[in-house]
Amino acid sequence: MEERNVGRVVPESWGLRKEVHMASVAVETRKGFTPGKIAGLQLRNRIIRAGCFEGMCEGGSCSDLLIEHHRAVAKGGTAMTTVAYCSVSEEGRAYGHEMWVRKEILPDLRRLTDAVHKEGAAVSVQLGHCGYFASKADTGFQPMGASRKFNLFRISFPKVMTEADINKVRDQFVQSALLAREAGFDAFEIHCGHGYLLAQFLSPYTNHRTDIYGGSLENRMRFPASVVKAVREAMGPAFPVMVKMNMTDGIKGGIEIEDAVAIAKRFEAEGASALVPSCGFTSKTPFMMLRGNVPTLEFVAADKSFMRRFGLLFFGRFMVQEYHYNDLFLMQDALKIVKAVKIPVVLVGGVCSVNDLETAMSAGFEFVEIGRAIIKDPDIVNKWQKGEAMASDCDHCNRCVAVMNGGPVYCVCNTKGPLKRRFQPEGWPGTRRA
Numbered sequence: 001m002e003e004r005n006v007g008r009v010v011p012e013s014w015g016l017r018k019e020v021h022m023a024s025v026a027v028e029t030r031k032g033f034t035p036g037k038i039a040g041l042q043l044r045n046r047i048i049r050a051g052c053f054e055g056m057c058e059g060g061s062c063s064d065l066l067i068e069h070h071r072a073v074a075k076g077g078t079a080m081t082t083v084a085y086c087s088v089s090e091e092g093r094a095y096g097h098e099m100w101v102r103k104e105i106l107p108d109l110r111r112l113t114d115a116v117h118k119e120g121a122a123v124s125v126q127l128g129h130c131g132y133f134a135s136k137a138d139t140g141f142q143p144m145g146a147s148r149k150f151n152l153f154r155i156s157f158p159k160v161m162t163e164a165d166i167n168k169v170r171d172q173f174v175q176s177a178l179l180a181r182e183a184g185f186d187a188f189e190i191h192c193g194h195g196y197l198l199a200q201f202l203s204p205y206t207n208h209r210t211d212i213y214g215g216s217l218e219n220r221m222r223f224p225a226s227v228v229k230a231v232r233e234a235m236g237p238a239f240p241v242m243v244k245m246n247m248t249d250g251i252k253g254g255i256e257i258e259d260a261v262a263i264a265k266r267f268e269a270e271g272a273s274a275l276v277p278s279c280g281f282t283s284k285t286p287f288m289m290l291r292g293n294v295p296t297l298e299f300v301a302a303d304k305s306f307m308r309r310f311g312l313l314f315f316g317r318f319m320v321q322e323y324h325y326n327d328l329f330l331m332q333d334a335l336k337i338v339k340a341v342k343i344p345v346v347l348v349g350g351v352c353s354v355n356d357l358e359t360a361m362s363a364g365f366e367f368v369e370i371g372r373a374i375i376k377d378p379d380i381v382n383k384w385q386k387g388e389a390m391a392s393d394c395d396h397c398n399r400c401v402a403v404m405n406g407g408p409v410y411c412v413c414n415t416k417g418p419l420k421r422r423f424q425p426e427g428w429p430g431t432r433r434a
């Protein structure tokens with residue numbers, strides 16, 4: 001038996017070898033390619049492009065490159081593409097090339113949603129606030145968070161959020177959701193995972209408050225749950241409000257799966273339409289959500305800060321933990337969320353083949369989100385559907401992750417030559433800035 005299938009909750013006969021499974025199931029009968037629904041939104045198949053930071057929003061705006069990027073993903077066959085990390089306010093950004101939702105960029109966002117719709121796909125936007133991941137040097141704003149905790153990642157201490165700050169940020173989520181709907185987005189993904197602000201409240205690792213927003217799980221859920229509820233109330237019952245959340249932070253004293261099950265139920269009760277269980281804490285365990293290689297040298301090359309480059313070069317190997325990659329690496333834990341809620345659960349993490357897609361469907365997931373396999377080949381879903389390919393050849397080198405820090409994201413392995421990380425692959429929309 002291949003390692004990739006160990007412990008799968010699927011019939012013995014499934015997926016032990018890709019070829020065996022592929023031979024036995026005709027393309028048109030596979031659930032992964034049938035329409036599905038999230039709240040009132042009908043999707044043409046079960047494949048959503050995961051929010052993968054594009055690095056295409058210089059000055060926090062929606063660029064032509066970003067529009068072309070998502071048009072290409074939509075053309076490639078996914079049912080819905082996700083515009084990644086989009087802040088609900090200017091100060092909620094960790095980096096200057098992250099977008100924040102505001103009236104002035106609505107015409108450009110409208111061009112993006114129109115372009116995706118013309119290709120027959122839907123488009124979602126990931127709404128977030130980075131909390132204490134902000135850096136005054138990068139965005140000009142003092143970071144704020146649940147508690148005063150030193151952040152080695154940005155070398156800063158956050159301001160502790162007051163009740164007024166909490167109410168203000170909740171309102172910013174609602175206002176951003178309203179603007180995004182006006183711009184034509186079909187769904188939202190509220191970011192409650194990966195250590196961003198709402199996750200900073202959920203996690204006992206970062207939340208040491210003694211007021212009604214800290215201490216017990218009930219209290220730590222109060223702010224994130226209120227955001228989901230407020231957005232749901234503003235959108236009405238049919239609009240898809242998805243929530244990306246952690247099943248584990250991967251750090252001592254952080255969220256673990258038992259808490260995550262309770263958190264999932266609470267988000268469902270507050271009106272979430274679907275859940276996307278993930279893991280990892282960007283400042284501490286960033287490769288937990290990705291698995292595979294840690295491309296230290298590429299990170300050094302892409303970072304603009306001399307201090308960080310220096311730190312990464314000499315201490316990167318010790319600072320950033322590597323996690324072994326398996327296909328469907330989050331499935332076993334995510335099944336606990338499937339069992340706990342009635343709303344659709346979206347499997348993200350290592351969905352790399354038609355076999356993985358069907359394994360997820362048969363295990364009880366309604367949708368999958370795919371990141372790297374679509375960065376590798378934006379047309380992969382069409383190829384899978386037509387039977388032209390059965391698996392992605394992404395090798396999880398994670399060099400695209402390093403690249404996005406310094407400019408537009410692309411698959412480094414699609415290019416040739418010793419300096420290949422400097423060039424966009426031929427045919428990929430747009431070119432990297434000089």
Ligand SMILES: Cc1cc2nc3c(=O)[nH]c(=O)nc-3n(C[C@H](O)[C@H](O)[C@H](O)COP(=O)(O)O)c2cc1C
Pocket residue numbers: 050051052053054084085126191194244278289290348349350351369370371372373400401404409
């Ligand atoms: C280049 C890159 C950028 C990413 N940026 C984000 C992001 O902005 N927000 C987020 O929630 N996850 C982000 N992720 C994580 C993905 O959404 C996804 O959870 C992860 O890549 C696992 O899925 P995969 O195995 O299909 O790539 C990013 C991943 C990659 C590869």
Ligand code: SF4
Pocket residue numbers: 372373375376393394395396397398399400401410411412413414
């Ligand atoms: S650079 Fe390409 S091959 Fe490497 S992880 Fe990213 S998409 Fe996959």
